[in-house]
Amino acid sequence: MASYFLSCNWPGNQKNMENMVTAFDPEAVFCPANQADYRIMLNLSSDERGIHCRGELKGRAEAEISFRDAEIINPLYSSEHFQQRRKEVVRRGVLALLKQSRDLELPWGILTGVRPTKIYHYLRDLGFYSREIREKLETLYLLAPDKAALLVEVGENQRPWLEAAEEQLCIYIGIPFCPTKCRYCSFASYPLSTHAHLVKGFLAALMYELEVIGQALSQVDRPVVALYIGGGTPTVLNHQQLSTLLRQIDQQLPMADLQEFTVEAGRPDTLDREKLSILRDNGVTRISVNPQTTNPQTLQLIGRQHTLADLDRAVKLVREVKIPCLNMDMIIGLPGESEQDWENTLKRLLSAEAENITLHTLAPKRAAVWDYSQIKQEINAEQVSLSLERIYAQLRIKGYHPYYLYRQRRSVAGQENTGYTLNGWEGIYNILMMEERTTIIGLGGGAISKWFNPETHTLSRTPNPKCPATYQQRIKEIVGEKVNKLFRSLN
Ligand code: SF4
Known part of the structure; x- marks a missing residue:
């Protein structure tokens, strides 16, 4: 059982980060920095080019990441979608660090919830096509290709039932x-x-x-x-x-x-x-x-x-x-x-x-x-x-x-x-x-x-x-x- 300390300069993300760590390590426990086996620290900012994420992992393993997530600047999103994208970028940062520490694939990437198909319907409602959603699922949500394909197929099959x-x-x-x-x-x-x-x-x-x-x-x-x-x-x-x-x-x-x-x-x-x-x-x-x-x-x-x-x-x-x-x-x-x-x-x-x-x-x-x-x-x-x-x-x-x-x-x-x-x-x-x-x-x-x-x-x-x-x-x-x-x- 490994212990983790998590921090993020954007408040309100503790549970979000914990969910990501637990998906990766189901036995994870969370504790103060001085008692933790792993310390994950994220620093995020945003501007007109998107959301910037820098992060480091310290402790039993060491890793660093830095990436820019430009998804939110797509005109199909509005300001009300910023919160959701922000949470997704936080999970993406956590998962990227964890993957550098251990060789473990998560087939469902950063989708940690019970109902992954909701993301398909969310993106489809915004106006994205299925092929675009599938690509996003692989590159932004880090799903394995077979899971991205499965999710899109299920989502497509469900659309007629959701109209009314x-x-x-x-x-x-x-x-x-x-x-x-x-x-x-x-x-x-x-x-x-x-x-x-x-x-x-x-x-x-x-x-x-x-x-x-x-x-x-x-x-x-x-x-x-x-x-x-x-x-x-x-x-x-x-x-x-x-x-x-x-x-x-x-x-x-x-x-x-x-x-x-x-x-x-x-x-x-x-x-x-x-x-x-x-x-x-x-x-x-x-x-x-x-x-x-x-x-x-x-x-x-x-x-x-x-x-x-x-x-x-x-x-x-x-x-x-x-x-x-x-x-x-x-x-x-x-x-x-x-x-x-x-x-x-x-x-x-x-x-x-x-x-x-x-x-x-x-x-x-x-x-x-x-x-x-x-x-x-x-x-x-x-x-x-x-x-x-x-x-x-x-x-x-x-x-x-x-x-x-x-x-x-x-x-x-x-x-x-x-x-x-x-x-x-x-x-x-x-x-x-x-x-x-x-x-x-x-x-x-x-x-x-x-x-x-x-x-x-x-x-x-x-x-x-x-x-x-x-x-x-x-x-x-x-x-x-x-x-x-x-x-x-x-x-
Ligand atoms: S609800 Fe289903 S799984 Fe639970 S005891 Fe009954 S038959 Fe078994």
């Missing part, structure tokens, strides 16, 4: 229960084995939230285009609970403009024909069955109880009851797995002819059960990067293209998560949720409402409690605040 995004609404409903807890999971998820007694009260509170928010939505003129029930694993609910929930959704929420209705069924062993028929009969158009891996030992290791036979049976049933769109997730980088395991998992997903395949790179989380410091050595970062490239290539051969993308802190080898789709099956909710130009109303356990302000292009967030018992206890207060926010934000 600001006027639309999405609804997310969180069901925070699962059969067991996966060992890598940091979501709002409580195992039924220990928390089944909370389901009834939780659902009663959710029914109330649906009723009141539904009434409020009927008074605002906004189309709800995508509805997503996630969690947790919503399909842990029994037939009657699921049926009651879906009926309440149908009766209370404005569904006339709905283009997509997704239900997560992360665990194949929670599905049977009757449950799937209930979903289909209540308008569900997309289902997500997520094995993550098809290696039986890994399934045990990550804390799942389902078998490959459960998976095959679930996929067959989804097809038989004719839910139109099947998404399947896999994770690359699970401990103990090899390239062969990832190939096998992909093969199984392809043989299911899933309309959507979402590839995740393992991202160790502090809130997960696993102690990642103990299993770190089992994860081969280089192998993950190479396999990812091969898997992307195989998906393309089979007719899939990438349509949404996000990154997580600490993901193995600094890689990304990418949703691939067959033509015409893009997951609308995934695009709108990720690009943050649409208000998303979150109901249920751990759901976060995100209120988009079209004037400032910013989001404010109001989270529901993750704990089902707290959610139930505070439901009146939660719903009251949400209704106020809804009228203030959407009228």
Whole structure:
């Protein structure tokens, strides 16, 4: 673990610099200059020729940089873009110094955030063409060429879905229960084995939230285009609970403009024909069955109880009851797995002819059960990067293209998560949720409402409690605040 001292003559950049260092060195700690292994000092100035950056690195390694960034003088930018460019130049300076100290490539360069595609849309909105953006991503944002190409492709594919995004609404409903807890999971998820007694009260509170928010939505003129029930694993609910929930959704929420209705069924062993028929009969158009891996030992290791036979049976049933769109997730980088395991998992997903395949790179989380410091050595970062490239290539051969993308802190080898789709099956909710130009109303356990302000292009967030018992206890207060926010934000 290395310690860093960071300084910049332009104030307000401490966090910005820390994010860049952490992307390069996930174990980094920050401390005063006299205790630091590395001291990074930047000096910036600006004039009519652009932003000038000089910097030095001292301590265990020594380096110096000096460059001029003329991007901001392009007439497509105005003074309001100066702050953003300034932050980007600071990260560029930090990364340039770090790269001189250690031979390490960051595939995503100075893009340290969760949603790198936002930069594509930002630049496209300013009037730059895709080929110009790709060049900037490589030269100014220091992305590896394949990541720059991927980002531009995803951005281009998303543009049609973003045209009306600001006027639309999405609804997310969180069901925070699962059969067991996966060992890598940091979501709002409580195992039924220990928390089944909370389901009834939780659902009663959710029914109330649906009723009141539904009434409020009927008074605002906004189309709800995508509805997503996630969690947790919503399909842990029994037939009657699921049926009651879906009926309440149908009766209370404005569904006339709905283009997509997704239900997560992360665990194949929670599905049977009757449950799937209930979903289909209540308008569900997309289902997500997520094995993550098809290696039986890994399934045990990550804390799942389902078998490959459960998976095959679930996929067959989804097809038989004719839910139109099947998404399947896999994770690359699970401990103990090899390239062969990832190939096998992909093969199984392809043989299911899933309309959507979402590839995740393992991202160790502090809130997960696993102690990642103990299993770190089992994860081969280089192998993950190479396999990812091969898997992307195989998906393309089979007719899939990438349509949404996000990154997580600490993901193995600094890689990304990418949703691939067959033509015409893009997951609308995934695009709108990720690009943050649409208000998303979150109901249920751990759901976060995100209120988009079209004037400032910013989001404010109001989270529901993750704990089902707290959610139930505070439901009146939660719903009251949400209704106020809804009228203030959407009228
Ligand atoms: S199925 Fe999903 S939400 Fe449930 S424990 Fe596993 S990763 Fe978490």
